[in-house]
Amino acid sequence: MTIDKIRQDAQPAFVLHTYPYLETSLLVETFTRNFGRVPLVAKGAKRPKSLLRGLLIAFQPLQLTWTGKSELRTLHKAEWQGGQQPLKGMALICGFYLNELLVRLLHRDDPHEQLFEYYQETLVALNTQKDYTPILRHFERRMLKELGYALTLNEDAESGKPLNPDEEYCYEVERGPIVTNGSKNSSGPQLRGKTLLDMEKDDYSDSITRQQSKILMRYILNHYLDEQPLHTRQLLRDIHTL
Numbered sequence: 001m002t003i004d005k006i007r008q009d010a011q012p013a014f015v016l017h018t019y020p021y022l023e024t025s026l027l028v029e030t031f032t033r034n035f036g037r038v039p040l041v042a043k044g045a046k047r048p049k050s051l052l053r054g055l056l057i058a059f060q061p062l063q064l065t066w067t068g069k070s071e072l073r074t075l076h077k078a079e080w081q082g083g084q085q086p087l088k089g090m091a092l093i094c095g096f097y098l099n100e101l102l103v104r105l106l107h108r109d110d111p112h113e114q115l116f117e118y119y120q121e122t123l124v125a126l127n128t129q130k131d132y133t134p135i136l137r138h139f140e141r142r143m144l145k146e147l148g149y150a151l152t153l154n155e156d157a158e159s160g161k162p163l164n165p166d167e168e169y170c171y172e173v174e175r176g177p178i179v180t181n182g183s184k185n186s187s188g189p190q191l192r193g194k195t196l197l198d199m200e201k202d203d204y205s206d207s208i209t210r211q212q213s214k215i216l217m218r219y220i221l222n223h224y225l226d227e228q229p230l231h232t233r234q235l236l237r238d239i240h241t242l
Contacts, residue, residue: 006068008035008064008067009065010063011035011063011065012033012034013031013033014030015030015057015060016029016058016099017029017099017100018042020046021041023046024043024047025041026045026052026056027040027041027042028056031102032116033113033116033117035109035111036107036108036112037103037106037110038109039071040066040074040075041073041074042078043074043075051078052075052078055078055080058099059086060086061082061120062078063079064078065077065078084124084127087127091132093236094132094136095126096232097233098139102119104225105224105225112147115146115147118146119139131204133210133213133214134202134204137202137204137214140217140221144221144224147224152177153196153197153199154196154197154200155176163177163193163197165192167193168192168193169191170189170190171188171191171219171220172188173188173219173220177193177196189216189219191212192208194208195209195212195213
């Protein structure tokens with residue numbers, strides 16, 4: 001068997017996005033547990049009698065079989081694993097937001113098994129909980145940590161001292177919070193110590209924490225996205241959910 005014909009059987013996966021490919025096929029961006037983000041060609045998937053038709057949808061647990069070792073591999077089989085209710089309404093848009101983050105931030109063929117588990121748990125939470133803010137902030141933090149960009153939320157990046165909930169801090173990307181001492185010169189967002197400590201505990205019951213945490217995560221994610229806007233954020237900019 002040549003290296004380009006290497007076969008991977010029944011790999012746990014989710015579809016992140018599909019694109020039309022040639023006349024009857026699809027290009028499928030997948031997030032797999034054991035191989036990370038893998039691009040696949042689903043040949044003939046748009047044909048009415050294709051066994052892949054109707055299976056390659058987002059947010060549903062699948063097992064995928066493919067061959068190939070080049071940049072674009074060939075999908076041969078998809079099996080639905082069941083158990084996940086379809087996302088609806090705002091939960092659906094939140095799911096698209098997660099998928100867009102993963103497509104944009106994950107390198108291809110870079111396994112993140114723990115992040116795969118986090119993603120699966122987050123989809124369940126979107127289906128069963130009504131308050132999406134804690135769910136999204138929690139996933140964003142976990143994702144950044146898994147990618148090597150863990151946030152510092154409990155100590156001053158300059159002094160190493162524990163944060164004071166009553167103090168104001170400026171958050172610098174890849175460093176952390178720095179006490180402002182009344183200065184507004186830094187380019188990072190100005191935040192309460194309480195906001196950062198609340199985020200460390202995943203406590204978003206405080207309205208100011210909710211607002212400031214959203215500002216902080218947008219600022220940090222924009223940095224790692226090279227300031228390229230997310231389509232789902234643009235969709236929801238007037239709803240102020242994400």
